[in-house]
Amino acid sequence: MTAAMAPDELFLRYAYSCAEVQRDHLHAVTDGELAKVRRMLDREDATDDAFLKSVYPAAFRRLELIAKETKSAPLTTETLDAYFIVYHNAFIDAGDGSYAKLPRWTCEYCKVHVARVTEVLVQDGHRAFRIEPYEHAVFRQAGVSGDLVPEAKAGDLVVIHQGWAVKTVEPSYYERLKKAYQATKLFSGLTQKAQALRS
Amino acid sequence: MCLAIPGKVIEIDAKRQLATVDYEAEQREASTALLPEVKVGDYVLVQAKMVVQTVPADEARKFLDTLREGAA
Numbered sequence: 001m002t003a004a005m006a007p008d009e010l011f012l013r014y015a016y017s018c019a020e021v022q023r024d025h026l027h028a029v030t031d032g033e034l035a036k037v038r039r040m041l042d043r044e045d046a047t048d049d050a051f052l053k054s055v056y057p058a059a060f061r062r063l064e065l066i067a068k069e070t071k072s073a074p075l076t077t078e079t080l081d082a083y084f085i086v087y088h089n090a091f092i093d094a095g096d097g098s099y100a101k102l103p104r105w106t107c108e109y110c111k112v113h114v115a116r117v118t119e120v121l122v123q124d125g126h127r128a129f130r131i132e133p134y135e136h137a138v139f140r141q142a143g144v145s146g147d148l149v150p151e152a153k154a155g156d157l158v159v160i161h162q163g164w165a166v167k168t169v170e171p172s173y174y175e176r177l178k179k180a181y182q183a184t185k186l187f188s189g190l191t192q193k194a195q196a197l198r199s
Numbered sequence: 200m201c202l203a204i205p206g207k208v209i210e211i212d213a214k215r216q217l218a219t220v221d222y223e224a225e226q227r228e229a230s231t232a233l234l235p236e237v238k239v240g241d242y243v244l245v246q247a248k249m250v251v252q253t254v255p256a257d258e259a260r261k262f263l264d265t266l267r268e269g270a271a
Contacts, residue, residue: 017246020203025266103265105258109244121232123216128233128249140254143233145247163201163246 007075008047010167013148014084015056016041017162018110022055025106026098029055058097062087069186078177084166085159085174086181088112093194112161113137114174117154120146129158129165202227204266205242205259208250218243218250223263 005013019037023029033055039045040052053060063074063083072079089111092099099107115131122128127146133139134157141160149165152158157174158165181187206220206227216231220243229245231237234253242259243250 017201017203020201024203027269103258103262105254105262109252123230123232124248126247126249128230128247130233140252143249143251145249145251147247162203163244163249163251 005077005167007077007080008049008052009043010077010080011052011059011075012037012041012047013164013166014080014112014159014161015052015059017164018059019055021102021106021110021162022098025102028098059083062091062096065186066181069184070181081159081169081173082177082181084112084161085114085169086177087187087190090187090190090194093197094190095193095197096190108140109162111139112159112166113139114157114169115139115141115144115160115165117146117152117156117158117165119154120152131158131160131165201246203244205244205254205262207259208237208239208241208243211237211239220245220250 016037019029019034023034037055040047063079066083066087067074067079092107092111114134114137116134117129118132119130120127127150128143129146129152130143131141141163144160144163144165146152146165149158149168152165152168157169157171159167159169202222206222208218209221210219217228218231218237220227220229230249232249234250237243237250237253242254242256244252244254
């Protein structure tokens, strides 16, 4: 059984690639800051919470909102999973923060999905997963990097964010997360805002 | 570190499953193992040296034009 991941490590896995978008699309992150985040992700440097809050102010604001709504702490495994797996796409569709000014294809690329691994490829020391949608997910990625989830195998469900597989997920946990957090006022508010934007 | 912007495929080495992706300021190689059908002229996103998806050309060009205008 895989050892439980610390919340800061889970946050870095989910959020690292967002910093690449912030650097390349919004010029809100420098090469040096991105490299520092990557060193934390690779566990070469200790996590620096104050620094991460400066790089990811929107993510921490949203985590605080979710924690307040659900009477939990922002940096727990479940709050992080709830944010990225359940709320993240709703924030995007609602045009929250920078998503209001990012192009449509970037917003779609930034969404988090659950996918099934259909094939594991290993090339030049890197793992990659060919993936197919789980449930009704619609995404353009043919595959993702599997470097963060070496234990995943064909048939497993993984959470994907941009070009990364972030973690494996059990269907029962995923269903519980959806049931619990899609029922919140915060989620329904975001969904209503997204509908208003579309109309 | 990856670039989170679309690059244009300018060369394919089918035998080695490698694409040369042009980002204007630089060119990088990426594996096409996940998307062997990618072809020269396609705009792609690369993660960990692997092509993970294509981006429709009109969307990619519009985005890159905006980036260029912002940098000017």
